[in-house]
Amino acid sequence: MDLVLNDVTVARGGLPVLEGISFRLSEGQAIVLRGPNGAGKTTLLRTVAGLQPPMAGSVEGAEDRVAYAAHADGIKQVLTVSENLRLWAAVFGVASIEAALVAFNLVELADRPAGSLSAGQKRRLGLARLMVTGRPIWVLDEPTVSLDVASVALFADAVRGHLAGGGMALMATHIDLGLEAQVFDVTGYKAKLPAVDDFDGGFL
Numbered sequence: 001m002d003l004v005l006n007d008v009t010v011a012r013g014g015l016p017v018l019e020g021i022s023f024r025l026s027e028g029q030a031i032v033l034r035g036p037n038g039a040g041k042t043t044l045l046r047t048v049a050g051l052q053p054p055m056a057g058s059v060e061g062a063e064d065r066v067a068y069a070a071h072a073d074g075i076k077q078v079l080t081v082s083e084n085l086r087l088w089a090a091v092f093g094v095a096s097i098e099a100a101l102v103a104f105n106l107v108e109l110a111d112r113p114a115g116s117l118s119a120g121q122k123r124r125l126g127l128a129r130l131m132v133t134g135r136p137i138w139v140l141d142e143p144t145v146s147l148d149v150a151s152v153a154l155f156a157d158a159v160r161g162h163l164a165g166g167g168m169a170l171m172a173t174h175i176d177l178g179l180e181a182q183v184f185d186v187t188g189y190k191a192k193l194p195a196v197d198d199f200d201g202g203f204l
């Protein structure tokens, strides 16, 4: 089933940020969101992930199918790397964590408490989590932050494998991952702020 956005408006703090967003993401495809800081990429990703409703328009095909990786890695600090992955695997009903450990070069760190990992290692664990969700739509907000060159390559391989298996990916990233992806620049979709109709100019 495709992920379809129809004329979506997204808002932060009650104010529209982006409007008129429409696209379709099919099996095996990726879309990379581009746009300057503050343009609304995170807000759009949060809306697709179901963390907030669209202000207008509709998001179809996302419900219970999205695995979301945001700036915060969502890691349980006191659990080990493998315990973290097993926890998520149990939540999502996935049998094995081995592929995720291998894909993100976490085998040697499997017994380390997650709280003792470096920023890049934590990020690898946060991304490995995607693989144990079994969910087809990966929604990723700046997934490569803190990753070194080798880890970026691991991540790109994991996304490539996910797409090859019929998965989909929607991500905000400023770096070129060497993936075949459509680029969606949100810059042209900046929302017009609603007119203030009870403004009293006499207070100026």
Ligand SMILES: Nc1ncnc2c1ncn2[C@@H]1O[C@H](COP(=O)(O)OP(=O)(O)OP(=O)(O)O)[C@@H](O)[C@H]1O
Pocket: 012, 013, 017, 035, 036, 037, 038, 039, 040, 041, 042, 043, 044
């Ligand atoms: N909690 C909040 N309450 C109100 N406004 C917010 C909140 N979080 C973000 N904003 C504002 O919403 C707008 C969109 O922010 P958003 O984080 O979606 O942009 P972005 O394109 O992801 O930026 P970046 O590239 O810097 O991560 C910005 O103007 C931002 O200041």
